Amino acid sequence: xxxxxxxxxxxxxxxxxxxxxxxxxxxxxxxxxxxxxxxxxxxxxxxxxxxxxxxxxxxxxxxxxxxxxxxxxxxxxxxxxxxxxxxxxx
Amino acid sequence: xxxxxxxxxxxxxxxxxxxxxxxxxxxxxxxxxxxxxxxxxxxxxxxxxxxxxxxxxxxxxxxxxxxxxxxxxxxxxxxxxxxxxxxxxxxxxxxxxxxxxxxxxxxxxxxxxxxxxxxxxxxxxxxxxxxxxxxxxxxxxxxxxxxxxxxxxxxxxxxxxxxxxxxxxxxxxxxxxxxxxxxxxxxxxxxxxxxxxxxxxxxxxxxxxxxxxxxxxxxxxxxxxxxxxxxxxxxxxxxxxxxxxxxxxxxxxxxxxxxxxxxxxxxxxxxxxxxxxxxxxxxxxxxxxxxxxxxxxxxxxxxxxxxxxxxxxxxxxxxxxxxxxxxxxxxxxxxxxxxxxxxxxxxxxxxxxxxxxxxxxxxxxxxxxxxxxxxxxxxxxxxxxxxxxxxxxxxxx
Numbered sequence: 001x002x003x004x005x006x007x008x009x010x011x012x013x014x015x016x017x018x019x020x021x022x023x024x025x026x027x028x029x030x031x032x033x034x035x036x037x038x039x040x041x042x043x044x045x046x047x048x049x050x051x052x053x054x055x056x057x058x059x060x061x062x063x064x065x066x067x068x069x070x071x072x073x074x075x076x077x078x079x080x081x082x083x084x085x086x087x088x089x090x
Numbered sequence: 091x092x093x094x095x096x097x098x099x100x101x102x103x104x105x106x107x108x109x110x111x112x113x114x115x116x117x118x119x120x121x122x123x124x125x126x127x128x129x130x131x132x133x134x135x136x137x138x139x140x141x142x143x144x145x146x147x148x149x150x151x152x153x154x155x156x157x158x159x160x161x162x163x164x165x166x167x168x169x170x171x172x173x174x175x176x177x178x179x180x181x182x183x184x185x186x187x188x189x190x191x192x193x194x195x196x197x198x199x200x201x202x203x204x205x206x207x208x209x210x211x212x213x214x215x216x217x218x219x220x221x222x223x224x225x226x227x228x229x230x231x232x233x234x235x236x237x238x239x240x241x242x243x244x245x246x247x248x249x250x251x252x253x254x255x256x257x258x259x260x261x262x263x264x265x266x267x268x269x270x271x272x273x274x275x276x277x278x279x280x281x282x283x284x285x286x287x288x289x290x291x292x293x294x295x296x297x298x299x300x301x302x303x304x305x306x307x308x309x310x311x312x313x314x315x316x317x318x319x320x321x322x323x324x325x326x327x328x329x330x331x332x333x334x335x336x337x338x339x340x341x342x343x344x345x346x347x348x349x350x351x352x353x354x355x356x357x358x359x360x361x362x363x364x365x366x367x368x369x370x371x372x373x374x375x376x377x378x379x380x381x382x383x384x385x386x387x388x389x390x391x392x393x394x395x396x397x398x399x400x401x402x403x404x405x406x407x408x409x410x411x412x413x414x415x416x417x418x419x420x421x422x423x424x425x426x427x428x429x430x431x432x433x434x435x436x437x438x439x440x441x442x443x444x445x446x447x448x449x450x451x452x453x454x455x456x457x458x459x460x461x462x463x464x465x466x467x468x469x470x471x472x473x474x475x476x477x478x479x480x481x482x483x484x485x486x487x
Contacts, residue, residue: 043116049130070128073119 006058026056033084036063039077044070052080062088100142100166101126108157111136117151142168198227198260199406200398205264209247217244218253218262225406226371229255258398258405278482279330282315284308285479288339298333308339308477317483330483337478340452343441346468347433351426351460354419356389361416363388371406388414429465430458437469449475 005013009025027039038054038061045053045060052068054061068082106114111134118125128138140148142164152159174181201223203214218224221240223232234252241251241264249267253260282298287309290302298315302308315335318328363384366377396408434456441451454471 043119044112047112047115047128047130047136048133069130070115071126073115073125073128075119075122078119 024057025059026054026061028061028087030084030087033065034081036080036084036087037077038080041076041078044073044078049082054078060090062090064088097166100164100168101139102142102145102161103137103139103163103165104148105131105160105162106136106138106152106157107134107160108152108155109134110155111157114151114155114157117155118148121147121151123147123151137162142166194405195258196228196230197258198223198229198255199225199258201225201260201262203262203264205266207266209245209264209266213245214241214262214264217241220244223253223260223262227260229260274332276332278332279317280332280480280482281313281317282333282335282337282478283481284310284312284314284337284339285477286310286339286341286475288341288475288477290314290337290339291474292336292338294336294338296334297331298335300335302337314478333480335478336476338474339477341445341473341475341477343444343471343473344468345437345440345471346466347437347440348464348466349429349433350424351429351463351465352421352423355422356387356417357420358389359416359418363414363416365412365414367410367412369394369406369408369410374410384414387417387419389417390414426465430456430467433465433467434469437467441469441471441473445473445475449473 006024011017026041029037029039031037038056040056042055042057045055047053047070049068050064050066052063052070054063063080063084064086065082065084068080068084070078071081072079108114111130114136115125115128123140123144126139128136130136145161149159201215201218203211206214215224218237218241221237221244223237232253232255237253238251242248247267248264250265252263254263255261284302288307290304290306290308292304293300293302293314295315297319298317299319300314301316302312302314308314314337315333317330317333319331320328368375368377391413393411393413394408395411397405437456438451438454441454442449445451450473452472452474454469457468457470459466459468
């Protein structure tokens, strides 16, 4: 069953504002299939070579792939490198 | 660039073991610890790299996450500096070397003259020494204009001088003055005389009166073209001119040269001695007993190794290696044919110098004889050359 957008998300869409600035959702930027940046995250849930799960408030990410590694991480963003096969939201 | 900055800041490579490695990473992110290359080796092991100054924060995060942190390697400038702690002599020595290099680079240790043709190198170096440019001089004090004025005053044969300093090497650039050409006084009374004895074949008189004729035999010093020119008017007195003429005559030469038929050669016996010396500025320190002479005959080969980077700087320190190879003298006979050819060539060259560029060798022959262990070669030649020479007329003449 698809997740319903929150009030903040709907308001951001109506006002043409960046969704992540109002709603409690992460921002994912994928460059090709080798690099991904996750901003506004809430920490890591799982970390492994083939699976990384990132908490993002109302939405969590599950990134699958091979030789995944965390190149950099701070309070707001993290940078992942490796062979990204798929990204799931849960 | 990133690697350079990381090396300057220092980094630590470590291994984390525990069940909650993700929790450890979250804790590091919350406390602002910057982790580089957090690579999971397996589900419970993580290898990571972070800055040296964040070690305490990483340890605290590992402890709170229930993980074990094991340091593997520490690199960078802070780690290297820590190894030097306590090595005061090494630090002091390094500092001293750096200061010595800096001091040495501000002084001239080598002077290279360029542009010399007739003026001697020793003369130029002496003039530079008086101008304040010498071995050991402080080159920031050099003023090119002052050096140029002093050098030109000391050596009038120069027209320009300058000094360029590259590292510890001073290049003295000079230009020699071009001597002014001899000005011929057209009104001076000069006659043409024979420079050598010969048989006149041709006279080309441009100014003056011919006093000799083709076919006439003349001796050296005889007047060929007179400076007194008679006027076509009978009552007019003769006038004196600067005679100009070319007088070609047949001349004969007999030149001899000799060379020994045997020569002395040195042959190395295989024995060798080595002597070392250290040169510091003007001083020389011999690492051998200089009062003792080596017995027998030796060939000496000297090589100097200077402490310098070519083209950049040089220090006033040099190691001199003197290699003495023992040799014995042996007399060997020379090849007569080769010796004769060499002597003939030398005589021919000498003849060409005698007759000048305009002269021509018409006939030549060589005769050879041996006497008292010497080979004598005589050149007899007939030449055609310009024998005209100028002679100034004095009041008595």
